[in-house]
Amino acid sequence: MSGPATRALRLGTRKSLLATTQSGLVADLLTERTGAAVELTGVTTFGDVTKAHLAQLGGTGVFVSALRDKLLDGEVDFAVHSLKDLPTAPAEGIALAAVVARHDPRDVLVAGAKLADLPTGARVGTGSPRRVAQLRAIRPDLEYVPIRGNADTRIGKVQSGELAGVVLAAAGLQRIGREEVVAQIFDIDEMLPAPGQGALAVECRADRADLLDLLAALDDPPTRAAVAAERSVLAALEAGCAAPVGAYAVTSGNTVDLTAAVISADGRRSVRKSASGPMSEAMGLGRDLAAAMISDGADTLMGEQTH
Template sequence: MTVQLPALRLGTRASVLARTQSGHVADRITEVSGRAVELVTISTEGDRSTGPLAEMGGQGVFVAALREAVAAGHVDLAVHSLKDLPTAPDPRLALAAVPPREDVRDVVVARDGLTLGELPQGARIGTGSPRREAQINALGLGVEIVPIRGNVDTRIGKVASGEVDAVVLARAGLLRLGRADEATEVLDPIQVLPAPGQGALAVECRAGDDELIGLLAALDDADTRAAVTAERSLLAALEAGCSAPVGALAEVAWGDDGDELWIRAVVADPSGSPTIRLSATGLPAEAAAVGERLAAEMLADGADRIMAPVP
């Protein structure tokens, strides 16, 4: 007689994007293990507040309630957008899986099908990200950055209503929602580097739940984990949060002697100047050390002064 195990309870934010991402993970868990998964919606501080993320402390506002629910046993696991996850480890929790990464790039959704370079001087571009603000201003296009927040529908709706001429979003979210064709331009990382961890998901469970950790290991992608480990170690070494004007992108590629990890990063003042752009390479197995080394080089070039808040 086969014993039917109870459904795993997966904590997720309530937004359409969050539930879609969590649903993909739930389906994958069922596929590899045969275990049913039930989504449990949890409200986070970031969902309830309408103020700028930087004023809320930025880091962790979209994940703290989910992590507490996992630690307390109210849910068995949680799925986060990895870029929202604080870099400091929580000993109660295990980052059990980092599934294969979606497209890391940012996109523009602009009126009249325009690209960033086609927008006229003085055009209003909506974003709540200091990272995007800094890098767009560094392009010297003469546009105005307008702070906005909200889900994908809310942000794109501000373009449709004429409140702004364009918004900048993560392409990963549009792809997961089946709305990638609404972007009018995909930004090359040479122009705008993504946030550390952008496009990746984090699956967390309780640190002592060895059975679940073993089950979730089947969802983990080694190259994605190495890349985001380098990006997040850089962010941690810079002592910067997810709302800091820091962009980073690491990739694992085949080199002369096997797999090689390459990471590039930017720290920029919101005005666009000064800006520090550097890169580093190393072995995927040493991803954390590669990120830390690059951060040290950026700090030596004055990154801490660029990120310091204006009095």
């Protein structure tokens, strides 16, 4: 088997601070573990240039397709994505080469006070229907508004007083060193994360056996099993349920413990279930849990979207 390529590997990344920081972490980890030289190649995606809100675009995929096109064209060798942005359907010619060990999966509130202490009618920004539904379950008296932009832009809307708060992923703020703005970290029980939240996905072309071997050095099997369970819940539900979905799994030994919920848009109703199974059966565990949730009425929680 040949060693690392003599030229630097081209790592395709979105150009935002968070994306380049995450890609830099993966590049450094690969160099540390394999000795491979890596250079970052910036790519502009549809999600970066569109003015539409992500919920209108279907959420996942808008940050991913341009990077995958560059992979298939041979312009970059591999790419790093926030795993929660990755569509659940497989992409032809693309392999999930590694799932890097997960960081903090939780959601956080950036505000001047905790959620419970915000005044009635306060405006809280988030582009995620999953977050809005769970926030409404806790504080139905607040106004939840769609928001776009990178982390600094969103934080700025709070600091300028335009919004009372914004909800973001803990891992992203930790990676860019902005933890000081966090007013509250939500418990997993009160704010179930998006499937794959906090984890990074590494993709390359499926026909690059040399790269698949090399990138395997980045893979964390417990994280891969956990996110496989979470994403299989989402994949099974997406066919018949557009309601907000949260899912989170942890591994212990060879066992995966999975919890998932479908929440109505108004936050008033939810179907929440948990199950456990072997790591080797993570995807089946997720599918079975989704089927049980549908049997309990998860597919009826569509409702009218409230604004």
